[in-house]
Amino acid sequence: MLSQETSLQNQSVDERFSLVYEELRRIASTLRHAESHATILSAALVDEAWAKLKNSPELAHTTTGHFKSIAANAMRQVLVEEARRRNAQKRGGGHAILLTLDDGHQHIVPVDVQLIDLDTALTELQDMSPRQAQVVESLFFGGMTVSEVANGLGVSESVVERDWRAAKAWLATRIRPDKE
Amino acid sequence: MNPERWERMQAIFDAAVGLDESERTVLLAGVCHDDEEMLDDVRRMVEAHERGDSLLHSGLPALASRLIDGGLASLAGREIGAYRLVKLIGEGGMGIVYRAERTDTGKQVAMKFLLGANMSAARRALFALETNMHAKLSHPCIAAQYDAGHLPNGTPWFAMEYVQGERFLEYFETHPCPLPDRLRIFQQVCGALEYLHGKGIIHSDLKPSNILIDESGTPKVLDFGIAKEFRRETQLLPELRIMTRGYAAPEWQERGLVDRSTDVYSMGVILSQLVTGDVGKTRRRELDKICGKARRSDPAKRYRSVEALARDIEHFVKNEPLEGMPATRWYRLERFATRRRAAVVAGTIAALLFAAMATFFTVRLAREKNAALAEVQRTKLVERFLFNLFQGGDKEAGPATEVRALTLIGRGEQEAKALDHDPQLQAEFYGVLGRIYQQLGQFDKADALLTNAVNENYSAVSLLALGSLRLEQGRFDDAVRIARKTLDQPELGELERAKAQSLLGGVLNAQGKYTDAIVLLKQAWQIQSAHPAAREDLAGTFVALSDACFFQSRHAEAESWMQQAMKVHQQLHGRNHPLVAMDWRALGHIQVQTTHFLEAEKCYRAALAIEEGWYGEDHPETADVQIYVAQVLEKEGRLAEAEPIIRKATEEIKRAYPEYHPRVALALCEMGNFLFVEDRFAEAEPYYKRSLEIYGRTLGEDHLDTNGIRNNLASVYLKQKKYAEAQKIFEQSIDSLERTNLGNTLNAGIARIKLGRALTRQGKYRQALVQIREGCRIVSAIAGPNAEWLKAIQPDLEMINKSLSTKTGSGETY
Numbered sequence: 001m002l003s004q005e006t007s008l009q010n011q012s013v014d015e016r017f018s019l020v021y022e023e024l025r026r027i028a029s030t031l032r033h034a035e036s037h038a039t040i041l042s043a044a045l046v047d048e049a050w051a052k053l054k055n056s057p058e059l060a061h062t063t064t065g066h067f068k069s070i071a072a073n074a075m076r077q078v079l080v081e082e083a084r085r086r087n088a089q090k091r092g093g094g095h096a097i098l099l100t101l102d103d104g105h106q107h108i109v110p111v112d113v114q115l116i117d118l119d120t121a122l123t124e125l126q127d128m129s130p131r132q133a134q135v136v137e138s139l140f141f142g143g144m145t146v147s148e149v150a151n152g153l154g155v156s157e158s159v160v161e162r163d164w165r166a167a168k169a170w171l172a173t174r175i176r177p178d179k180e
Numbered sequence: 181m182n183p184e185r186w187e188r189m190q191a192i193f194d195a196a197v198g199l200d201e202s203e204r205t206v207l208l209a210g211v212c213h214d215d216e217e218m219l220d221d222v223r224r225m226v227e228a229h230e231r232g233d234s235l236l237h238s239g240l241p242a243l244a245s246r247l248i249d250g251g252l253a254s255l256a257g258r259e260i261g262a263y264r265l266v267k268l269i270g271e272g273g274m275g276i277v278y279r280a281e282r283t284d285t286g287k288q289v290a291m292k293f294l295l296g297a298n299m300s301a302a303r304r305a306l307f308a309l310e311t312n313m314h315a316k317l318s319h320p321c322i323a324a325q326y327d328a329g330h331l332p333n334g335t336p337w338f339a340m341e342y343v344q345g346e347r348f349l350e351y352f353e354t355h356p357c358p359l360p361d362r363l364r365i366f367q368q369v370c371g372a373l374e375y376l377h378g379k380g381i382i383h384s385d386l387k388p389s390n391i392l393i394d395e396s397g398t399p400k401v402l403d404f405g406i407a408k409e410f411r412r413e414t415q416l417l418p419e420l421r422i423m424t425r426g427y428a429a430p431e432w433q434e435r436g437l438v439d440r441s442t443d444v445y446s447m448g449v450i451l452s453q454l455v456t457g458d459v460g461k462t463r464r465r466e467l468d469k470i471c472g473k474a475r476r477s478d479p480a481k482r483y484r485s486v487e488a489l490a491r492d493i494e495h496f497v498k499n500e501p502l503e504g505m506p507a508t509r510w511y512r513l514e515r516f517a518t519r520r521r522a523a524v525v526a527g528t529i530a531a532l533l534f535a536a537m538a539t540f541f542t543v544r545l546a547r548e549k550n551a552a553l554a555e556v557q558r559t560k561l562v563e564r565f566l567f568n569l570f571q572g573g574d575k576e577a578g579p580a581t582e583v584r585a586l587t588l589i590g591r592g593e594q595e596a597k598a599l600d601h602d603p604q605l606q607a608e609f610y611g612v613l614g615r616i617y618q619q620l621g622q623f624d625k626a627d628a629l630l631t632n633a634v635n636e637n638y639s640a641v642s643l644l645a646l647g648s649l650r651l652e653q654g655r656f657d658d659a660v661r662i663a664r665k666t667l668d669q670p671e672l673g674e675l676e677r678a679k680a681q682s683l684l685g686g687v688l689n690a691q692g693k694y695t696d697a698i699v700l701l702k703q704a705w706q707i708q709s710a711h712p713a714a715r716e717d718l719a720g721t722f723v724a725l726s727d728a729c730f731f732q733s734r735h736a737e738a739e740s741w742m743q744q745a746m747k748v749h750q751q752l753h754g755r756n757h758p759l760v761a762m763d764w765r766a767l768g769h770i771q772v773q774t775t776h777f778l779e780a781e782k783c784y785r786a787a788l789a790i791e792e793g794w795y796g797e798d799h800p801e802t803a804d805v806q807i808y809v810a811q812v813l814e815k816e817g818r819l820a821e822a823e824p825i826i827r828k829a830t831e832e833i834k835r836a837y838p839e840y841h842p843r844v845a846l847a848l849c850e851m852g853n854f855l856f857v858e859d860r861f862a863e864a865e866p867y868y869k870r871s872l873e874i875y876g877r878t879l880g881e882d883h884l885d886t887n888g889i890r891n892n893l894a895s896v897y898l899k900q901k902k903y904a905e906a907q908k909i910f911e912q913s914i915d916s917l918e919r920t921n922l923g924n925t926l927n928a929g930i931a932r933i934k935l936g937r938a939l940t941r942q943g944k945y946r947q948a949l950v951q952i953r954e955g956c957r958i959v960s961a962i963a964g965p966n967a968e969w970l971k972a973i974q975p976d977l978e979m980i981n982k983s984l985s986t987k988t989g990s991g992e993t994y
Contacts, residue, residue: 166225172229172235172236
């Protein structure tokens with residue numbers, strides 16, 4: 001994902017990533033409890049993680065922008081993991097990926113399934129256009145702004161907008177729709 | 181997919197996105213002409229882009245909150261307030277819904293929780309508002325609220341009526357129902373919305389998933405997720421504008437403006453999705469107009485209220501074209517004079533009014549002592565009435581829409597209300613209007629007005645108008661009663677006597693008592709031909725006389741009467757009037773019966789020319805005559821010409837009417853007939869079957885026409901040697917005719933004869949003989965001893981006699 005990294009730095013990237021990932025995971029898990037119904041604003045979450053981690057040695061030479069793109073990726077992983085976990089919980093026995101509700105006759109494709117679809121499609125997108133996948137990750141999961149992303153990638157904002165628009169549309173066709 | 185292909189796809193997408201639908205289609209077709217998959221993919225991308233409702237568009241916060249907070253799934257079994265949660269049944273933009281039950285009674289409820297309440301004071305306030313409002317609402321189509329509260333952590337909830345049902349549009353997939361019924365349900369939803377609006381609440385998030393239809397077919401509006409209190413212009417913060425793109429009005433989406441018409445817009449979208457399947461061209465256009473008006477982007481141009489929308493739908497529903505005519509293989513009855521024509525031209529309304537007015541004023545004139553004074557009064561009254569009637573209306577020449585025609589008459593009703601000072605006159609006006617409604621096929625309205633007229637003014641005129649309506653409604657006993665009552669009136673005017681006799685004659689015709697009918701009708705004729713004021717009535721009497729003779733196979737007389745009818749109609753209305761076309765048709769039928777096919781063709785084509793001129797070509801009303809033309813061409817052996825005509829006409833009819841409609845059944849029957857006479861029995865069978873199904877469902881199992889088609893179906897079974905099936909159907913038909921007191925009609929007689937044949941072929945000789953004897957008795961009583969049927973049955977009788985005399989009582993089946 002971080003296409004400009006040199007192999008020399010790869011190792012520390014992994015370390016950095018693990019750190020961020022762990023922190024986000026921890027935060028996310030606190031929200032899993034039934035009592036707490038706070039809505040996650042990804043930016044807030046990432047800010048919280050950044051505040052926690054910015055002084056740690058591993059991230060010494062990381063810019064905020066860079067951190068955020070790491071965090072974006074981490075965030076994606078955290079959420080997808082959560083989704084898989086939930087989905088696996090539900091499965092026990094039946095095949096119903098599609099949650100057909102016999103009572104209210106309200107057919108909903110649950111969000112965890114949709115998120116997994118998104119993740120799969122995003123991985124595909126990575127093969128087709130790494131830059132675009134990065135754009136999606138940063139904008140959507142990382143809560144970054146268009147200009148931040150443009151800066152980080154070294155392209156103009158309109159390139160980022162166009163990338164985002166097309167990627168959004170294509171990814172949307174790969175996600176099972178909510179049956180509204 | 182490889183990167184190059186993806187690049188290409190994106191480039192096309194980028195270009196396509198800015199274009200409108202038609203330009204886009206052209207572009208895509210041009211660019212992707214060699215690659216259908218690409219075309220498809222890009223198109224789907226564009227759709228996704230326009231819909232804008234995917235996970236990615238909603239944003240991470242929404243997704244994450246659903247994901248994380250969905251941990252509430254673990255709440256099942258938990259007790260909250262007086263309830264116990266059972267199962268998560270839905271996730272929405274603002275919260276989640278559980279099915280729950282009362283811990284004491286077990287009563288099922290739905291419990292809704294608002295998530296993220298801690299985050300936003302605005303949201304919480306909104307929810308509180310919603311809860312508050314909901315408690316005061318009480319309407320059969322709105323889910324009731326029972327209770328509300330807070331979780332320990334502050335999450336608000338409320339408990340409401342648990343509605344088990346299917347979502348609005350899906351319901352119709354599992355419960356097929358014809359358009360009028362669907363529209364009725366739609367109207368009920370409108371009623372709920374009117375109620376809400378009356379209380380100052382705008383739903384603002386209407387969509388099919390928010391409207392459930394329960395097992396009893398009652399719609400229930402749910403989830404006023406963001407129902408707003410009614411204000412002139414409300415600005416809702418962007419993050420609170422949770423709406424479903426497709427259904428949300430543009431001013432709501434873009435500027436957060438909410439008003440009653442916001443709901444109108446959503447209902448318009450839902451309505452356009454409601455109407456699928458076969459609706460005729462004309463009907464479709466009308467519906468499109470209604471939908472279009474509900475969905476205007478400019479709220480000022482929309483319906484002002486849900487009520488206005490519901491009213492237009494009412495108009496549409498009530499305007500259903502009426503049932504067609506009965507026709508079986510061996511008889512056709514064109515109802516005389518009062519032909520139902522919903523698409524009557526405005527000009528014709530004026531003409532009808534004038535004619536009707538003239539009639540009743542003339543009648544009234546006879547009662548006035550001071551003729552001169554009456555004359556002045558009359559002219560003034562009529563003038564004023566008509567002036568007010570047409571004032572402010574669009575006086576365009578040419579066909580008015582059904583809506584406009586009815587609006588005009590409705591206005592007439594209003595005008596008549598102003599005649600309270602003269603109840604007798606008023607009642608007479610009502611009578612006039614009632615008759616016009618009848619002409620237009622608006623039987624309910626006609627019924628109301630004419631009954632009213634009779635109650636207000638128990639006069640012969642009113643009674644007769646009502647009686648004629650009853651005849652057309654098929655309520656023969658009522659018609660007879662009314663006619664008799666009229667004849668009992670003291671000081672009955674001559675013309676009224678004649679009309680009553682004519683009415684009775686019409687009933688007798690319909691009941692198959694042709695000889696009696698003729699006697700009465702001739703008496704009526706004598707009187708009417710002497711009165712210049714009774715020309716229209718006279719024409720009607722001529723038609724009835726013609727019918728009566730026709731069914732007695734007295735064709736020459738039938739022709740002569742019908743020609744006289746046409747002469748009067750032409751004098752009164754000109755040569756190109758639908759009534760004249762009707763007479764041409766009837767003449768055509770007579771020619772067919774006497775095997776003068778070329779003559780018949782001329783008559784039918786004359787009728788067709790008039791009707792096409794009147795309604796326009798390709799109008800479903802002309803399908804009737806097209807079918808007759810086809811039938812006669814078939815008789816002339818010009819099959820190749822005939823078949824396409826009848827197929828086309830049948831399709832026209834199927835398109836113009838709802839699936840279950842007598843007119844469609846009739847068309848299918850005629851198609852069956854066509855195939856039958858060509859000995860294509862196996863092809864004819866499904867048409868008859870379907871036709872029977874439709875007749876049974878719409879007119880009822882015992883209706884004359886249903887029985888008519890039964891006989892057709894049974895006949896085709898006979899021809900295919902499916903004797904047992906034929907027997908069953910003939911028996912059904914005879915039972916039905918007996919049940920409705922029509923056991924002595926021509927149809928019943930023929931049915932028995934044919935049943936006899938079916939029995940004979942199965943070797944059930946004794947039974948066969950019984951049926952044949954009875955059938956012959958009936959037929960010869962009506963049609964004379966030389967009727968075709970009696971000749972046809974000879975071979976069967978011979979066979980039976982032979983079998984019965986050779987067999988000696990053993991092994992016979994019954």
